[in-house]
Amino acid sequence: MPTDRHRHWLPFSCGIGYAVLYLYAIGDLAPASPAAWDWRLAPVTLERLLDMRAPFRFEPVAILDAGHAVLLLSPINLLLAAVLAGLMTVNIHGALYLRSHPRACRASRLGLAAGTAPALLAGGACCAPSLVLLLGLPGLGAFAGLFGWLVPLSIAALGLSRIRQRRQGAPSLVRCRGRAVCP
Amino acid sequence: MPCRIVSILLVCLPAMAGPAIAAPPNGPPLVMTSSGDHYWQASLSGGPGKDGIPSIDDPNFVPAAQADEWLAAGSRIIGVYRNGEAKAYPQSILVWHEIVNDTVGGDRLSVTYCPLTGTALGFLRGTTEFGVSGRLVNSNLIMYDRDSESHWPQILASAVEGPRKGRSLHQVRVFWTTWDRWRTRYPDTKVLSKEQTGHLRSYRSDPYGGYNPRRGYYAEQSPRAFPVMHESERYPPKREIYGFRTGSVAVAVDRAALAKHSVLRHRGKQADFLVLHDPGLGTAWVYRGEPGELPADEALRDLTFTKGGPRNEALSGLVAAPGFEAMWFAWYAFYPDTVVLDGNAD
Numbered sequence: 001m002p003t004d005r006h007r008h009w010l011p012f013s014c015g016i017g018y019a020v021l022y023l024y025a026i027g028d029l030a031p032a033s034p035a036a037w038d039w040r041l042a043p044v045t046l047e048r049l050l051d052m053r054a055p056f057r058f059e060p061v062a063i064l065d066a067g068h069a070v071l072l073l074s075p076i077n078l079l080l081a082a083v084l085a086g087l088m089t090v091n092i093h094g095a096l097y098l099r100s101h102p103r104a105c106r107a108s109r110l111g112l113a114a115g116t117a118p119a120l121l122a123g124g125a126c127c128a129p130s131l132v133l134l135l136g137l138p139g140l141g142a143f144a145g146l147f148g149w150l151v152p153l154s155i156a157a158l159g160l161s162r163i164r165q166r167r168q169g170a171p172s173l174v175r176c177r178g179r180a181v182c183p
Numbered sequence: 184m185p186c187r188i189v190s191i192l193l194v195c196l197p198a199m200a201g202p203a204i205a206a207p208p209n210g211p212p213l214v215m216t217s218s219g220d221h222y223w224q225a226s227l228s229g230g231p232g233k234d235g236i237p238s239i240d241d242p243n244f245v246p247a248a249q250a251d252e253w254l255a256a257g258s259r260i261i262g263v264y265r266n267g268e269a270k271a272y273p274q275s276i277l278v279w280h281e282i283v284n285d286t287v288g289g290d291r292l293s294v295t296y297c298p299l300t301g302t303a304l305g306f307l308r309g310t311t312e313f314g315v316s317g318r319l320v321n322s323n324l325i326m327y328d329r330d331s332e333s334h335w336p337q338i339l340a341s342a343v344e345g346p347r348k349g350r351s352l353h354q355v356r357v358f359w360t361t362w363d364r365w366r367t368r369y370p371d372t373k374v375l376s377k378e379q380t381g382h383l384r385s386y387r388s389d390p391y392g393g394y395n396p397r398r399g400y401y402a403e404q405s406p407r408a409f410p411v412m413h414e415s416e417r418y419p420p421k422r423e424i425y426g427f428r429t430g431s432v433a434v435a436v437d438r439a440a441l442a443k444h445s446v447l448r449h450r451g452k453q454a455d456f457l458v459l460h461d462p463g464l465g466t467a468w469v470y471r472g473e474p475g476e477l478p479a480d481e482a483l484r485d486l487t488f489t490k491g492g493p494r495n496e497a498l499s500g501l502v503a504a505p506g507f508e509a510m511w512f513a514w515y516a517f518y519p520d521t522v523v524l525d526g527n528a529d
Binding site for chain 1: 227228229230231232235236253317383384385387388390406407408409410411
């Protein structure tokens, strides 16, 4: 049974991990060799900021060579990563809370299980392109053109899931600290 | 009077429309085992949209000595030698761009590379440029030309959709080799600059794996990522073969067998083919001759390889046939009726 402390560090860790994984999966964060230190900035124009490489994947405006890692900086990609990671954090927090207070809250087992669907969608948004290449799943590759659309779908699903959690009695992430029961 | 106005318009309108659209020069027709419509229907999105993988349209180059600072001896490059000028395009750059619209030795070329099929081909492009459509067929890059918007699968080198459907490109020889091999034969080569491609990409990383050593998607036994039209288990899916095709036949050369025998032959119905191993670049050269008119092995003993290719009197009168290295699964997906030269049969 997760403690209050776990209910905080676990969701935050998952959220940060998800953001890193998302940036890696879309190619904005990559391990590199040999090690190098450098950075370059492209002319920042609205056209460049909104220029899409693929659905919901935007062109970078700067590149940062940081030793054995390369970070491509696209403000909108970073914003999408932050939104997804934030929603993931509050969803995990809510799920942990509802799991530890099933009677006090109005959550059913079915409802909790249904909460995994947005997480799976979000996982797809992050990892589907990498899975195609790493695991070699030609059947999945046939849908590569649709992968980008998993991003807005994930945001919508995670948002709806969070609303449902709140209606079932999950506290907000900030106010919950120290509480043992639902409001 | 109206006739006079119409005449003036007929004379003036083409001039007002600007320079005539120069199509890429036609190449000889190449064998296709399915119709263009069939290939186009089998194509699918690879993920990035049109020009989501941006071609390099204003390439800049650095001297070989400068490239030595960041290219390892075993790094893969795509090399072009034309009219006395040698240029190298590092795979680590082209994996992010797939097409460079360039001029080499005075000829306008598109140097193209598809990482998913391991194929590097060069084409004369006329005054047009080629871009990456974002679509794939048999995992292979489908290019589009920017004036007619016709779609050309790279391996087929023929348009399968658009106003130029049915036409073939004029292929020029490019080399898929390593930096140390290329630099040895062409010490005065220039190298595509990674600093001035016009785009921000992480050229120190490869999203698919690596070639030095081979790993990830490029490993011989690793699975392919997209559906294909035809499958074969004769070789591991990513085994590199050397392939060439004419209007009537496609031939895959087992590179290990070629290295062992140095010379392989194929007797076709309409022509005979001579395949020579080039140990310097680790590639093959193919010559086509009339049936029964190829030189004997003894006549090829004094064969040498220069910047311009194999040199031997016995080769005079034969026509060079351009080919390219490819992953086996991709070659077979396009050419299921392919002849395979493995050193065991004619």
